[in-house]
Amino acid sequence: MIRRHLSDEAATRTLAEALAAHQPRGAVVHLHGDLGAGKSTLARAWLRALGVTGTVRSPTYTLVERYPLDDGEALHLDLYRIGDAGELDFLGLDDIEAALWLVEWPERGAAALPGPDLEIRLAIDGAGRSVELVPGGRAGSGWLAALAGDSRLSALPEPKP
Numbered sequence: 705m706i707r708r709h710l711s712d713e714a715a716t717r718t719l720a721e722a723l724a725a726h727q728p729r730g731a732v733v734h735l736h737g738d739l740g741a742g743k744s745t746l747a748r749a750w751l752r753a754l755g756v757t758g759t760v761r762s763p764t765y766t767l768v769e770r771y772p773l774d775d776g777e778a779l780h781l782d783l784y785r786i787g788d789a790g791e792l793d794f795l796g797l798d799d800i801e802a803a804l805w806l807v808e809w810p811e812r813g814a815a816a817l818p819g820p821d822l823e824i825r826l827a828i829d830g831a832g833r834s835v836e837l838v839p840g841g842r843a844g845s846g847w848l849a850a851l852a853g854d855s856r857l858s859a860l861p862e863p864k865p
């Protein structure tokens with residue numbers, strides 16, 4: 705697990721850029737954290753880092769927003785308002801070969817979602833945020849190892865205990 709303190713939104717952007725630089729193909733990312741913890745801020749910065757230039761809308765009501773990338777498609781989901789898991793099946797996401805999944809409130813999508821390569825846990829910490837990166841499976845472990853050697857990540861402080 706990797707832990708960092710994100711003192712402001714610029715720090716969140718730095719993390720997003722480092723994550724995007726090393727993401728494995730088809731990466732599934734679960735974004736955990738209370739309301740206002742900074743999940744959408746990280747997702748938006750991540751999509752920007754991948755070259756998305758248009759509007760990045762919050763998928764609060766649509767459940768999913770899709771973004772074409774050079775090498776596929778990124779999916780940004782927010783399941784906060786999902787009624788039941790059947791709504792996810794209805795979106796037909798299983799048929800999409802996504803290059804990246806960014807999922808806010810994944811606990812509400814339960815079994816209908818692919819398992820995570822990376823779990824990101826965000827929390828309010830003073831005026832900033834704390835973040836924990838927890839790998840799921842081999843792809844996630846390799847990803848975090850690459851990230852640990854990235855100078856952008858070294859520039860971010862570890863949280864105070």
Ligand SMILES: Nc1ncnc2c1ncn2[C@@H]1O[C@H](COP(=O)(O)OP(=O)(O)OP(=O)(O)O)[C@@H](O)[C@H]1O
Binds near residue numbers: 714743
């Ligand atoms: N690292 C940071 N330091 C300080 N403020 C931040 C940081 N990251 C995000 N914020 C601020 O936190 C607020 C909430 O962020 P955001 O909308 O990303 O939260 P969220 O986790 O997606 O919430 P929700 O569950 O409601 O969708 C925003 O005003 C944003 O500017």
Ligand SMILES: [Mg+2]
Binds near residue numbers: 743744745762782808
């Ligand atoms: Mg959000």
